[in-house]
Amino acid sequence: MDPANGPVVSMLNEIADILEITGSDRFRPIAYRRAARTIEALPKPIQDYIKDGSISELPGVGEAISQKVKEYALTGKLDYLEKLRKGIPPGLLELLNLQEVGPKTVGRLYMELKITSIDELQRACEEHSVSKLKGFGEKTEERILQSIKFYRGSSRRFILSTGDSVASSIIAHLSANAKLIEAAGSLRRRKETIGDLDVIVASDDSPAVMDRFVSYPDVSIVYSRGETKSSVLLNSGLQVDLRVVDEKSYGAALLYFTGSKDHNVELRNLAIDRGYKLNEYSLSQRNGDQFVAGRTEKEVYDALGLQFIEPELREARGEIEAAREGRLPRLVAESDIKGDLHCHTNWTDGSSPIEAMIEAAENRGYQYMGISDHSKSSKIAKGLSEEMMERQLKRVEKLNSSGKYQIRVLCGSEVDIMPDGRLDYDDALLSRMDFVIGSVHSRFNMEKAEMTERLLTAMSNDYITVLGHPTGRQLGSREAYAFDAERIFEAARDKKVILEVNGSTERLDLNDQLIMEAKRHKCVFMLNTDSHHFTSLANIRYAVSMARRGWLTAVDVANTSDLKEFSSMIG
DNA sequence: GCCGTTTTCGGCCCGACTGTTTTCAGTCG
Structure with missing residues (x-):
């Protein structure tokens, strides 16, 4: 990413946030976010693309968005965004940072309880006025309070080495019930900091793995515990998500949960182009669901006609194109x-x-x-x-x-x-x-x-x-x-x-x-x-x-x- | 709002889990 593009990226994401809260067409915010992602990944300042006219060739950036980006890049502000901002109180956007609180919830809290800030939301929960809303209940109220507490607490990213030591300790804790186990997510991509920890397990005995996981000694809160997916918060404030899959899905799951999100989106689109469907269980025929690949990541990349892409490269920075053309570098080890x-x-x-x-x-x-x-x-x-x-x-x-x-x-x-x-x-x-x-x-x-x-x-x-x-x-x-x-x-x-x-x-x-x-x-x-x-x-x-x-x-x-x-x- | 070797209109990645439901919406990754 070119750091000069940061403001443009935030601008587009803010538009998406506001559109979601005010409940416009569901797909417009998605479009803005996609454009934001594209611009975030650019190697050069957006001004360069405006100058040579290539901006509207960027994927996800069409006529309307490129006009807005031009206006913003030229004048430092955007009329459209100013107008959107006038439609909602300023504190509302911060509510989106709370876990389990999304745009729909924020919209309703605002419309029905006039809540416009985290402080007001906390008060409303404590007075139990949130649980009286249709579709909300006591558990939701408690969950929101917990999110507020967490949001105000620790910084939410951890250095890579911290992630490594937590990961190896959890893997050791679970290994007895796991045929295959590995940490995925940004840790596996070796990002400099991680927001949470994803662990993938192949096992025949999912309930046993889940029991063992939620009883890991350092767990402070169990967010969810399911058959295939569980999620906990550790005392350090690090969230850990665990997925359990069949052995024949292990590669597909590892691929899926290693990300990055943008890499996955590109991969899935490539799969669609080739008549397949890719999810965390397998690469399969688009019609008929017949299994094509999934036991290992390499199997999936092979079936898509790609070189194996090392996790560190999976950031949607051109690695898929390079893999298709067989020109991935042999990375230093x-x-x-x-x-x-x-x-x-x-x-x-x-x-x-x-x-x-x-x-x-x-x-x-x-x-x-x-x-x-x-x-x-x-x-x-x-x-x-x-x-x-x-x-x-x-x-x-x-x-x-x-x-x-x-x-x-x-x-x-x-x-x-x-x-x-x-x-x-x-x-x-x-x-x-x-x-x-x-x-x-x-x-x-x-x-x-x-x-x-x-x-x-x-x-x-x-x-x-x-x-x-x-x-x-x-x-x-x-x-x-x-x-x-x-x-x-x-x-x-x-x-x-x-x-x-x-x-x-x-x-x-x-x-x-x-x-x-x-x-x-x-x-x-x-x-x-x-x-x-x-x-x-x-x-x-x-x-x-x-x-x-x-x-x-x-x-x-x-x-x-x-x-x-x-x-x-x-x- | 974007996009097109199925479409210039009608789709948009997709599945798990939870809570509040009585079949589903919202959130997350």
């Missing part, structure tokens, strides 16, 4: 990685000694690894003074010549990029290092132009090898700083500065979309962990996940090369 250069030690803010980091890297089968402690200005991180840096260089040299390790240990530094773009050590010291990771750790709130200059200046230093965690974002706590990505990626390519994909679980930086953009600029990448403890070297899987979501192959990634070739790349 964890087993391709031959070294990790972003490792801190207890010389600065890490908690493991150099030797422990080296041994952990060796145990992973790496050919090389890099020590990259903080530079002197990172006071909080106990950055190394020049003298200490000198000592560390000598220490690593000694370890390499000790004969104790098979692995080659490189010594570098994660050097602060100062506000003016200079690096935190002088060139003489930098020149003696095997590699240099330049990172921004201060003054995150610079203006875009200033930050861009800062990064460009840093990248023009001859000794910088890698741009570390290029956007500085931390999931759920710190936004990416502003900079002109296009200029930075062009400079990275021209100056041969490698872009880091940082696998630290709170960072995941670059993210998938920026990776795709950088790849279009023909940049080279390096996958690192930013480990502060020897066990964190395993986080390389998260860097790999982002890289795969960004369509990277081993060729795009510097640290898939053997030591010899790699040395020439960083040298």
Whole structure:
């Protein structure tokens, strides 16, 4: 997605929301949402499509919507939307964020009880005036109160690594009754954050699986418990949905619940084109329901004439077309990685000694690894003074010549990029290092132009090898700083500065979309962990996940090369 | 509102679960 399109996407979705609440033709809001999805997935700003007239060729964007998008893009507002907004009180839209409360419910609550905000809804439920409405009852009232409580509580997205640990614990809990079991959804697609967790099970004894599931110790609320589907809320606020299917439907179910939604819509439409019907049970003949495929995902893709599409690619970003034409990339895999250069030690803010980091890297089968402690200005991180840096260089040299390790240990530094773009050590010291990771750790709130200059200046230093965690974002706590990505990626390519994909679980930086953009600029990448403890070297899987979501192959990634070739790349 | 090798009008992905029903509407994914 191009971030510049965000406002247009919200505009279209808001129109859809209002149309749903006011109860117009059922299909008009669907049309607006479809157009919003299309525009959300565009790689370039919508203005580009308006300029060359290709906007009305976008799927789901016809005459009426393209006119509205043009007006909005040109003037920053839209008459039609202003008029719609006047028709309903402003607080009404927020009610849609409540679980189990949809547009029909909001519409009726407004029409019959004059409810226009979450506060008013809460009061109405507490006074039991909602349950007196026709079609509503006590349980509905309680459910709404619960949703309100949840909505006001925790943030509703979880980082990927949290999802991984919950998933493996639930899978362990259920595995005795499951023939096949796997986490699906955004977790399986390796999205940077997940909203909920989907688990798919193949089993002959569905009731037993369901019983076991709803009695998982960490469950706080059971939302639903059915024969094939159950849904619970954990104490952490994470919702978990479980589906149980027959073994012969397992692949179809996994495919269906892995998504993304847009990928599924495209797949189903392709199925229809080919005379089939695709649902969570099988791919079947459109007439007669005869089973065609469904035991495995590959079986379904095969029957549709597609290459197998890795879950990380299933975002409706052109992967289905590529699969049809047999030109999907062979994605980089964890087993391709031959070294990790972003490792801190207890010389600065890490908690493991150099030797422990080296041994952990060796145990992973790496050919090389890099020590990259903080530079002197990172006071909080106990950055190394020049003298200490000198000592560390000598220490690593000694370890390499000790004969104790098979692995080659490189010594570098994660050097602060100062506000003016200079690096935190002088060139003489930098020149003696095997590699240099330049990172921004201060003054995150610079203006875009200033930050861009800062990064460009840093990248023009001859000794910088890698741009570390290029956007500085931390999931759920710190936004990416502003900079002109296009200029930075062009400079990275021209100056041969490698872009880091940082696998630290709170960072995941670059993210998938920026990776795709950088790849279009023909940049080279390096996958690192930013480990502060020897066990964190395993986080390389998260860097790999982002890289795969960004369509990277081993060729795009510097640290898939053997030591010899790699040395020439960083040298 | 969009779209078309079944259609320029009449469809629009589709199935599970819940609650309030007495056969179904609303919500979700």
